[in-house]
Amino acid sequence: MNHPSTISDDEFARHAGLPPGSRLREARLANGLTVTAAEVPDARWQRLVGAVNVGYLDEPDDCRGLAHLLEHALFLGSAGFPGAGELARWVGQRGGRYNARTDETVTEVHLHLPPADTDEGLARLVDMLARPRFEPGLVAHEVEVLEAEFRARLADPALHRLAALGRLCREGHPARHSHAGNRNTLGTDASRLAARLTDFHDHHYRAGLMALVMLGPLPLEAQLEQLTRHGATLPTGAVPSPPRTWRWAQPGGVAWHPPAASPGASALELFWPLPEEQAATHTDWLAAVAARLADGGLAATLQATMELDRLEVTLEPVGLGSALALSLAPTPDEETVQAMLATCCAALEQASVATLPAPSVSAADLDAWPRRYARQLPGSTERIPRGEALEESSLLPWLTPQQCRLLWQAPAASGRWKTLTETGTRWRPQPSLSEGVALPSRAPPDLCVRPRREDTDTTTPRELPRNEQFRLWCGKPARMRDTTPTSLCLGWPTPTSQLGARLCQWRQNTLPLRQAALERGLQLSCGGDARGDWLIVSGGADRLCSLAELALACWPEQATLPPCDPPTGLLAQRLLSQLETSAPRVEQAGALPMLGWVSDEQDAGAARAMLDCLAERLSAVPNLMAGTTPHEAREEIDGTRWLPPQGNDHVAMLEVAGPDDTPRNRWLLCLLAQCHDAAFQHEMRQRRGLGYVAAVRYREASGAPRLGYVVQSPHAEIDGLRQAIADFLTQQSEALACLTAAEMERRKRGLVAYAGYPETQTETIAQLWQALRRHAAMKNASPPWQPLPWEAESQALAALHADSLLDLAKDLAAGRLVQRWWLHQPR
Structure with missing residues (x-):
């Protein structure tokens, strides 16, 4: 096993976006398997991921959904652990979690386990990947599960989005068709399906096309030993497969909506597909372009003339392969679409040619990191370390307005719509070349720098002298093992009536501000529940108070817009989400005063001033707090x-x-x-x-x-x-x-x-x-x-x-x- 580069384990971890103090090492075993170990001392869970370089684009044309069925069948028992549902039972007894996912090119299974159970968990994960059992009776049952899942997902806009996306792909390409898998596409001959699963597994589930990734507090050397020992049992090598062909037709656009569109639901995706090899060799440059688009300036430009709840920029768009993509909402009409398209294309052209700063590495999402990393590894032959200077001019032709594809989730309206037979998705062609005029460019929100004394970091947590209107604490009750940022938190009582709409409007108002904060290494969180609304800002101390003041100025006393998050996901998931938002009984929630907490005493004066100003705002709005009485705002749960x-x-x-x-x-x-x-x-x-x-x-x-x-x-x-x-x-x-x-x-x-x-x-x-x-x-x-x-x-x-x-x-x-x-x- 060889380290993939000459950089140290801790530097490799820092480049990959892991927290300070982490170590990262990657290796390729003799059987062709790629293994990655990430030691993160502060992690509580050990995360295990197994990924295979096969997805629904690799399925036979006459058996769409086979890759998804195989993902399900992995949990029906394996040679070493033959019981169906055995993994679920074992993981549940240890308080862990598990899940799996199949997309267009990768299938992955992931486990979250207590560190002491890592070795056995890895043994079970590898055995299910290497030696699954395809008993026809169980396979037949799983086909019915996929049928029920397919029917359930007909209420999820995400399925219709992928169906509409196929209209932008070439005739005859697998990406043009739905691959959710159901009784019609898979058939009901269980013995035949079991045989096809066996062949498909034998062909694709080979070590040379697989990766194992582990992240957790276990020492790096112990992780590598376990990964090597268990990974060596995977089938050697990789059976050559035909290369995946370019999926996209000529640039164009599609408007779509589900058969029963939600009133007012709309969103716009603009994306620029990229050749995989060139995108992989220009990762840093593309990340810098994406960071410029998400620095708050484009959001401020669009918000100057239209409502904008969401503007996301990503290099990992769902269902698009290698691409730079923007997602914006809402987009209620053709005029808005054209204005957004013209403005975003102009912003991308500027970001592509301007001198760009290296994007800062954001704090790692420890749940998402190993899954994202594993999905990049199967079948790759070499990873290019970050920081190497590469010529980016070869990608510029792929980022022009002429190469833009457009996917518009349009509100249900009159017009000539076509219908996809299998999913019922309504769609029609939509021009992707803008006839609109780009909006005048605006700068990102300015976060003022305030001089500070040198932080001695000796403040003992305590409550400052009470004010009749609020309570304020200062100090750091605890520190992370690495450097803890400065933080400022404020909270105040608010009515639960219109809670969702108020928070949605607040987040809309702060969209450019949150993006500008992230670009400067700060974080802004706006929240609310039955106890009231709050904000948390954290990061560099010199801009912290400026960020908090601007966020408070964006807070709406009363919402004028409906909640802006359209329903997504399975209906059961939507009901479970109600458990996190519905108002509890008042005796459980408790009354809450205005309060604040600053980690650094230097920010106490600014926090007092903000709370004083907020108190004046609350008292100046008639009946603002009338909804906070127990009977009006917090209903009984019965x-x-x-x-x-x-x-x-x-x-x-x-x-x-x-x-x-x-x-x-x-x-x-x-x-x-x-x-x-x-x-x-x-x-x-x-x-x-x-x-x-x-x-x-x-x-x-x-x-x-x-x-x-x-x-x-x-x-x-x-x-x-x-x-x-x-x-x-x-x-x-x-x-x-x-x-x-x-x-x-x-x-x-x-x-x-x-x-x-x-x-x-x-x-x-x-x-x-x-x-x-x-x-x-x-x-x-x-x-x-x-x-x-x-x-x-x-x-x-x-x-x-x-x-x-x-x-x-x-x-x-x-x-x-x-x-x-x-x-x-x-x-």
């Missing part, structure tokens, strides 16, 4: 809620509220969800055959820990779904939660990864701020952050006993916990 019709499936979710917001009860609910989830899936999907989605999930929102038991079915009626969930709880709730002391300790060890020291600076600040808000709402007499929130969580977890979990399960089965039904049925 009752039934109906989701507006958004698809053809029936969905039922039982929401169960925890007794209170203490760490003890949060952990008990987490444990109960773990004990119930696998059995609930088996009962609803396998034994009762109700549908594609059946899950038990734990969620929290503003002082209300809760569980959701959700089932989505293409055929069962609402009353049947409700009865199935109720039967499960009365018949199995207690038995599944009746653990021996040894079983309880094992599950608690699995949950330790949730309770440890924060993994990132962002997580540290967020946990401390929410702990302070909880402390203020509960009017706790003890000092805030005593103990630190993660220490309190760890202590509560260690003190749990099996009989407490059983008592909670009995209360749930007997209906003694507060509950509410969330339901959906077709029109």
Whole structure:
């Protein structure tokens, strides 16, 4: 094994965007497998990813969905672990997570595990990739699961987006067709399908086309030893496959919308496809172009004349291969589309030829990093280290307005629309060459630099003298092991009425500001819940107060726009999201004063001034706080809620509220969800055959820990779904939660990864701020952050006993916990 370059492990990690103190090493084994180990000392989880260089573009034309079916079939058992659902059971017992995904060129499986379970988890992951079992009866069942999934996803705009995208691809190319996979495209001959899965697996699942990536706190050398030992068992080499051909037809555009378009839902994607080899050799230059487009200037330019909720720039667009892409919303009409197109093309031309600064490496998302890295590795022969100077002029012809493709999710309106037979997607050609005039360019928001004294970093956390209108703390209760940024947090009471719309408008107002902040290494987070609204700013101290002041100036006292996030994802996912946003009972939420926290005492004066100004704004708006009374703003959780019709499936979710917001009860609910989830899936999907989605999930929102038991079915009626969930709880709730002391300790060890020291600076600040808000709402007499929130969580977890979990399960089965039904049925 050889290191891919001469740079050190820590420098390699820094170039790859990992946190300070990390080490990274990559190697290729004798069988052709690429392995990557990332040691991140502050990580609590060990993340494992197995990726294969095969996706739906590699499927045979007469068996669309085969790659997706193979991804599902990997979980039906392997030679070493033959039980179907064995991985789900094993991971669940250890408090971990797992998932898998198939896209156009890569299939990947990922696990999150406590570090102590890494070796066995890697053995199970490699065995399922190398030696899956394709028993025809189980394969036939999985085809029905894919059929139900396909029907369920007909309500998800993401499926229709990919279907419309195919209209921009060449005739005869695999990318032109839907590859979701269903009963019609796969057929119902289970023995034939099992044979085709075997052939497809033998051809593609070879070490030379695969990668294993691991990220976590284990030492780099231990990670590499495990990766090498288990990776060596994968089949050697790679069977040559025909090269993937260029998918795109001549530049053009497509307008589309789902068969039942959501009122007002609209979005515009502009993208410039790039040759893969050239894009790979110009990674830094392309990143610099993308950073210039996302520095706040383009967003400010567009917002000067139109509403703009979202402007995202990416080099990893979903379903587009190698491309530079912009996503913008909303785009309600042709005139707006033309103005955006002209303005974005002009901005890209300027960004492509101007002298660009090297983009700063943003803080790593530890969940996403190993998956993204693994997806870049299969089949690659050499990685080019960052920082090498390369000639970018060869890419300039690919970034002209003439090479732009356009994908417009248009509002449903009159006009001549075509319909795709398989998905029902409505579409029509849309010109991609702009006839509009680019808007006058505007500069990004200016963040003023303020001189500061040298930070001695000795401030002890304490509350400053109280003001009758607010409370303010200063100091750093905890530090990350690497350098902690300066932070400033402010919160104030607000009505829960119009909460979603108000936050949506606030985020719209701050879009250019958030982009300008990121370009300067700062972060801005705007949030709200039943306790009120808040903002968190963190990063370089010299611009911190300026960022906070500008963000407060953007806060709307009252929303004038509806919520701007159109529904996406499966209906069951949309219902589960309600657990994080719906208002809890007032006694759980607690009243909250205006409050602030600054990590550096030098910012205390500025924070006081901002809170004073905010208090004047709140008092000057008549009836602004009228909605904060318990009866008007925070309804009881009891009752039934109906989701507006958004698809053809029936969905039922039982929401169960925890007794209170203490760490003890949060952990008990987490444990109960773990004990119930696998059995609930088996009962609803396998034994009762109700549908594609059946899950038990734990969620929290503003002082209300809760569980959701959700089932989505293409055929069962609402009353049947409700009865199935109720039967499960009365018949199995207690038995599944009746653990021996040894079983309880094992599950608690699995949950330790949730309770440890924060993994990132962002997580540290967020946990401390929410702990302070909880402390203020509960009017706790003890000092805030005593103990630190993660220490309190760890202590509560260690003190749990099996009989407490059983008592909670009995209360749930007997209906003694507060509950509410969330339901959906077709029109």
